[in-house]
Ligand code: AHG
Ligand code: MN
């Protein structure tokens with residue numbers, strides 16, 4: 001039997017794909033219309049709206065006043081804040097205000113979480129996010145990203161210290177990133193595989209691009225800031241020397257984690273940001289950078305670790321905690337870890 005579309009000679013698959021918006025996909029993934037499924041679908045739509053607003057501003061950044069450059073402030077990490085960091089941080093807050101969805105937002109750019117008290121009686125979720133990841137790329141028009149994770153709101157946070165957020169990464173309900181590249185792409189997981197969407201500017205919608213993305217077991221890419229070689233532990237230097245001396249590896253590093261990890265998700269390999277002499281815990285933040293990406297990469301069949309422990313098992317001690325990161329294809333993460341454990345073994349023997 002031919003379908004109506006076939007009889008009119010309309011390509012059914014292409015049309016189906018154009019109609020697979022993010023919010024519809026979330027409902028399909030959760031296989032239900034329960035209040036939780038509807039909440040998650042609505043939250044993802046708001047995150048997508050934030051992505052569209054940020055993408056719109058980035059696309060014209062060099063033409064507008066007060067978009068590029070620094071604000072002159074430093075954030076809780078002691079890093080210089082860029083105007084786009086602040087704009088993007090505010091965008092996430094605005095899209096969730098009066099949404100009834102999210103009670104609290106925690107971000108790289110805010111010392112303490114931002115409460116939306118009017119949402120709290122019904123907003124059962126917390127959003128953790130890095131509004132602009134790789135913000136040094138903004139002024140030179142190279143890719144940047146946003147990273148997000150959704151967690152269940154945990155109680156009242158009575159002392160205002162957000163201690164209830166200090167849970168391991170397996171408590172994340174959903175996580176993902178938006179990549180502002182040649183096209184704007186949203187990649188997410190609800191713990192049921194990893195799926196990517198591309199922003200179709202003519203529709204103003206994120207449309208499904210690829211479902212159930214799987215990261216290769218091994219890949220050629222190694223992605224790390226080798227300028228830190230002098231500051232690394234000998235185990236990481238040994239791994240790097242190994243890569244330099246073997247055929248089949250290629251180095252890629254953009255200065256924006258989201259872009260580098262997206263490449264590794266698609267092509268395989270490993271991204272490393274180990275501890276350094278200056279920052280023994282590395283640079284990247286656990287709750288809104290490394291844990292969401294670890295959730296995603298595990299869902300794609302890869303691995304993420306701090307070099308010694310699965311990243312999703314780490315219990316944070318504080319909101320803005322940093323952690324070393326080794327993430328990507330299983331075999332490549334295992335290889336880096338084997339250099340680290342071998343060094344430890346030799347140290348304890350001597
Ligand atoms: P952010 O802009 O949110 O501070 O993150 C930048 C991060 C990450 O995206 C990137 O991989 C890393 O910092 C680059 O750091 P180095 O310049 O030290 O290599
Ligand atoms: Mn970042």
Ligand code: MN
Nearest residue numbers: 108130132133
């Ligand atoms: Mn950032």
